[in-house]
Amino acid sequence: MPNPRLPETDLPNTRLPHSRLPNAGLLAHGVLTFCRMLSRHRLYAALNIVGLGLGIAVFVVLSLVVRFEYGFDRRLPNAALIDRLDEIWTLPGEGRTHSMFSTFAAYDPLRADFPQIAAATRIDDNRCAVDDGRGQPATMSVSFVDPAFFDVFALPMRDGDARDALAAPDRVAISESTARRLFGTVDARGRQVGITNDDRRTLYTVSAVFRDVPPDMTVRPDILAVFPQDMKDRTLAFRHWGSSSGATWLRFRAAADARAVDAGLPDFVHRRMADPEVKPGWFNMTLSPLLDTHFGDLHNFGGESGSDRRVIDALGLVGLLALVAAVINYVNLATARAGLRAREVALRKVLGATRPQLVAQFLAESVVLLVPCAVLGVALAELALPFVNAMGGWAVAIDYAWLLPRMALVVLLVGVAAGLYPALVLSGYRPAAVLAASRAPSGGRMGQRLRNVLVVAQFGFAIAFAICTLVVNAQAAFLRTADRGFRQDHLFLVSLETSDRMQGRQQAVMDAMRAVPGVDAVTLSDRQPRSNNQSNSDFRRTDRPSVDPMLTIEKIGRNYRQAYGVTLVAGRWFDAAHGQDVAPTAQIDDNKPTTTSIVINERAVQALDFPDAASALGQVLTERQARFVIIGVVRDVRFMSARAPVTPQLYLRTDAVIPFSVVAVRADGVAPDAMMRRLQAAWRTIAPDMPFVGEAADGRLANYYRPDQQRGRLFTLGAGVAIVIACLGLYGLSSFSAARRVHEIGIRKTLGASTRDVLGLLVGQFLRPVLLANLIAWPVAWMAMRGWLAGFDQRIALSPSAFVVVSVAAAALSLLTILGQTVRVARAEPAKALRHE
Amino acid sequence: MLIQLSDIQRLYRSDEVETTALHDIHLSIDRGEFVAIMGPSGCGKSTLLNILATIDRPSGGVYRFGDRDLGRLPESELAIFRRTHLGYIFQSFNLIDELTIEENVELALIYRKLPRAERRIRVAAAMDRVGIGHRARHYPSQLSGGQQQRAAIARAIVGEPDLILADEPTGNLDTENGAQVMDILQTLNDEGATIVMVTHSPSHADLAKRRVDMLDGQIVISVRNAI
Numbered sequence A: 001m002p003n004p005r006l007p008e009t010d011l012p013n014t015r016l017p018h019s020r021l022p023n024a025g026l027l028a029h030g031v032l033t034f035c036r037m038l039s040r041h042r043l044y045a046a047l048n049i050v051g052l053g054l055g056i057a058v059f060v061v062l063s064l065v066v067r068f069e070y071g072f073d074r075r076l077p078n079a080a081l082i083d084r085l086d087e088i089w090t091l092p093g094e095g096r097t098h099s100m101f102s103t104f105a106a107y108d109p110l111r112a113d114f115p116q117i118a119a120a121t122r123i124d125d126n127r128c129a130v131d132d133g134r135g136q137p138a139t140m141s142v143s144f145v146d147p148a149f150f151d152v153f154a155l156p157m158r159d160g161d162a163r164d165a166l167a168a169p170d171r172v173a174i175s176e177s178t179a180r181r182l183f184g185t186v187d188a189r190g191r192q193v194g195i196t197n198d199d200r201r202t203l204y205t206v207s208a209v210f211r212d213v214p215p216d217m218t219v220r221p222d223i224l225a226v227f228p229q230d231m232k233d234r235t236l237a238f239r240h241w242g243s244s245s246g247a248t249w250l251r252f253r254a255a256a257d258a259r260a261v262d263a264g265l266p267d268f269v270h271r272r273m274a275d276p277e278v279k280p281g282w283f284n285m286t287l288s289p290l291l292d293t294h295f296g297d298l299h300n301f302g303g304e305s306g307s308d309r310r311v312i313d314a315l316g317l318v319g320l321l322a323l324v325a326a327v328i329n330y331v332n333l334a335t336a337r338a339g340l341r342a343r344e345v346a347l348r349k350v351l352g353a354t355r356p357q358l359v360a361q362f363l364a365e366s367v368v369l370l371v372p373c374a375v376l377g378v379a380l381a382e383l384a385l386p387f388v389n390a391m392g393g394w395a396v397a398i399d400y401a402w403l404l405p406r407m408a409l410v411v412l413l414v415g416v417a418a419g420l421y422p423a424l425v426l427s428g429y430r431p432a433a434v435l436a437a438s439r440a441p442s443g444g445r446m447g448q449r450l451r452n453v454l455v456v457a458q459f460g461f462a463i464a465f466a467i468c469t470l471v472v473n474a475q476a477a478f479l480r481t482a483d484r485g486f487r488q489d490h491l492f493l494v495s496l497e498t499s500d501r502m503q504g505r506q507q508a509v510m511d512a513m514r515a516v517p518g519v520d521a522v523t524l525s526d527r528q529p530r531s532n533n534q535s536n537s538d539f540r541r542t543d544r545p546s547v548d549p550m551l552t553i554e555k556i557g558r559n560y561r562q563a564y565g566v567t568l569v570a571g572r573w574f575d576a577a578h579g580q581d582v583a584p585t586a587q588i589d590d591n592k593p594t595t596t597s598i599v600i601n602e603r604a605v606q607a608l609d610f611p612d613a614a615s616a617l618g619q620v621l622t623e624r625q626a627r628f629v630i631i632g633v634v635r636d637v638r639f640m641s642a643r644a645p646v647t648p649q650l651y652l653r654t655d656a657v658i659p660f661s662v663v664a665v666r667a668d669g670v671a672p673d674a675m676m677r678r679l680q681a682a683w684r685t686i687a688p689d690m691p692f693v694g695e696a697a698d699g700r701l702a703n704y705y706r707p708d709q710q711r712g713r714l715f716t717l718g719a720g721v722a723i724v725i726a727c728l729g730l731y732g733l734s735s736f737s738a739a740r741r742v743h744e745i746g747i748r749k750t751l752g753a754s755t756r757d758v759l760g761l762l763v764g765q766f767l768r769p770v771l772l773a774n775l776i777a778w779p780v781a782w783m784a785m786r787g788w789l790a791g792f793d794q795r796i797a798l799s800p801s802a803f804v805v806v807s808v809a810a811a812a813l814s815l816l817t818i819l820g821q822t823v824r825v826a827r828a829e830p831a832k833a834l835r836h837e
Numbered sequence B: 001m002l003i004q005l006s007d008i009q010r011l012y013r014s015d016e017v018e019t020t021a022l023h024d025i026h027l028s029i030d031r032g033e034f035v036a037i038m039g040p041s042g043c044g045k046s047t048l049l050n051i052l053a054t055i056d057r058p059s060g061g062v063y064r065f066g067d068r069d070l071g072r073l074p075e076s077e078l079a080i081f082r083r084t085h086l087g088y089i090f091q092s093f094n095l096i097d098e099l100t101i102e103e104n105v106e107l108a109l110i111y112r113k114l115p116r117a118e119r120r121i122r123v124a125a126a127m128d129r130v131g132i133g134h135r136a137r138h139y140p141s142q143l144s145g146g147q148q149q150r151a152a153i154a155r156a157i158v159g160e161p162d163l164i165l166a167d168e169p170t171g172n173l174d175t176e177n178g179a180q181v182m183d184i185l186q187t188l189n190d191e192g193a194t195i196v197m198v199t200h201s202p203s204h205a206d207l208a209k210r211r212v213d214m215l216d217g218q219i220v221i222s223v224r225n226a227i
């Protein structure tokens, strides 16, 4: 700990006639004194540099993140003229769903009706087995597109011609890294690629190699192939307006064209949509500009990978505030310390320094000290970037051409800001006053008050931020373990959706899986975790015909309850012993007066306006002629994101074929990887000709909470830095003011104050702003978090514990920060303290 | 016997240079005495006063106050000792810049936990006694040296201490004001306070009951003034 005594200036020994001292010499002399001061006040210098360096690092990293997020797709040529065709579904009894996937059936009529469309492509991403013509196939993402793909997305080519890269059905374009992965070289043009999709292997020739698509693009294909004819024939989305399996992108020549097409879409839908199942008013289309999709898609169906603009803005704000907080500390410390140099300044003036000379000296010192801060800040940013990238799923790197001029600006601005106050105030003191005063001036009461306000602001920000972090993390943790109404661990999903040909083999597949060692239960259903496949219908209460909500129908097979582990809250589950429990077909013919048992979920109890689950039992619903008896009520099962409300639904039990279904396998006690291999082996015995598409349920659901978890981690980092910066500021300030008060404490002790009295006085004074900061932080954090949590259908309650924990921690931390200084000063021998000047 | 110093030494060690500020000081002071300490600059007068005030610890020797050995008391007991028995008038005033004169004077009572109303009355009385009542709301930097000195005296006497230590209390005052301060000290002494005063003025020293001369950290002469 360096002695915080005033630097003893050696000026009085200087023999030069000072009025004639050349300017540069004076400045050099100033810098010399300054460097001596730095080495004498090592702690002060370290605090200043580290604190500001940290602030700069946070600012650099987060502004890079913001730049990355806001720069999405902007590098693509004509990005502003590209739009996506979106669907808007307004099903009765449900909210409006904005889907980023659209029916492929609209493609041809759209181009025929709207000549303004310069180019258009549909994109259907598929996981396919891809081979290099010889070796083992690997699963890769293949994007099936229309030949005009490159006309919409002008991806830079490495090798080949974009115009005819997809001109023939046997051509594929692949990215550089795909080429390397398949062939070990980027010189892949002319090579053969086998793609197995839907049981059929097709041989393609590589026609072009395009540059890897950077991570800040919405559309990032690895392999591009034109839709094969059999895919068009087979896939429902090419014919049905009610189905979709990918996105449709349009490029225009001018922005006005896009607006005109967008305005014409309702009419187009009315004119062209030919699907008896889609009732008028249910369905509409709209255009979403490509440049809006990155932030806009989060709340659209299928857009969970989009970014939440508010989160990005919050991060940007955090970066800015971290910098501002660090700058405040820096200015604060510089100003506070400057008071200690008042005597030096007064002496210099007595010796003939002019005010401009002194101002220049202070500004120069201040800017010079900032250079190591900036270097440290950028170095810290470089160190932190890999972690931050991993945390937030970014690919951000420092672009020095972008950064350096901005850094120089920051150094200059902060340097002048930090130097200006001391420069003006100190150089403005009348020397006589300073030299006559018993002690160094402190910048007066105003300065004191300002410094306290700044500490309050900093701690208020840090505390509010820390509270938000706790809440975000708690919600993220809650989502990970939240009761979804079914058991997601040890649950495996094997898709049968891929091919209609699997329908006849459903029972055989289930039997084979059931025979796998370790499997407890196997079932079949047409809904599954993280898939919005749903069919809905209106159901009417027989006792109150005015109640006719829309319910989602889930068709389920045997052992559904065991496989998913759903919880019955009232009534009973399906039982084959009851004749009407098992429907003979998956599709109930609503023209016939059949009676079928159903189980409903709790939301359906509400939607059907029953006072409670028990009173729904035995009640009869009708859908036209068909009658349904409620035999049980289950806890809501949440297959989708916690942000989306659970839809009211009913379960229909059948042993018949269920179209578009998935097999769910519950297998406890076996490692997931091993289980997956066993299931795959079992699959081969039944369907060796079909690809096995299996996945663990919890892995699939992780996509829902991972972004919030990442955000939580990032917030934790930010909050940690904010608190560190705030504490650094408090430390610097308390050590400064403790040092400045050593003398006063000596007097107080001579007058009979005990060490404890002095300690109480100092601690109280330093902690008051921190406590005040809590009062500001609480309402701010409360409002912010209430708003954020409102976006979740399933959420934690906003409990006061986070607030209390953070406040207590902040108080404890700041106490710890100041205690060392304060105790040292409070225990000083009074006689020594009194000589301290 | 109120104060008994035996064999008191004070060494200052700093960067290999050793200064002996006090050598083997033996000094006894009775209750009710008025001692004047004289000696050239740097002979250790202030150091001695600091030790008497317990704000500095001797490097060796024993300091007894009444029947207590102050050298053995913990810091917290010393604080209580100072707040109950001691009034110190510093050579360099040592007023706190951020507090008004009134608040500076009141500070001597704060640690005694007196009720506010009583503190007010006592502070006003003490300030009137030294003649700076009209400057109560001023800050130290707004006062002349003499006024600051009188404020420091007010602070020392406001608690009606048993022992008043005064380090050149008249150093910054003109003759008339100096005489006034000596008058106050004599009155306090008459009222029972024990006073130890450092002074360079032989005439003021003659007003004390005893005179102690120091040289190079040692007591060379101790004479009782004839009254």
Ligand SMILES: Nc1ncnc2c1ncn2[C@@H]1O[C@H](COP(=O)(O)OP(=O)(O)OP(=O)(O)O)[C@@H](O)[C@H]1O
Pocket (backbone or CB within 6 Å): A835, B012, B013, B014, B019, B020, B021, B040, B041, B042, B043, B044, B045, B046, B047, B048, B091
């Ligand atoms: N903290 C210290 N470190 C080193 N030496 C010290 C310290 N304090 C005092 N001294 C030395 O001790 C000696 C006595 O100092 P002291 O202040 O007691 O003198 P003084 O008699 O009060 O002089 P004056 O009449 O000028 O006030 C001096 O030589 C001084 O330099």
Ligand SMILES: [Mg+2]
Pocket (backbone or CB within 6 Å): B045, B046, B047, B091, B167
């Ligand atoms: Mg002295």
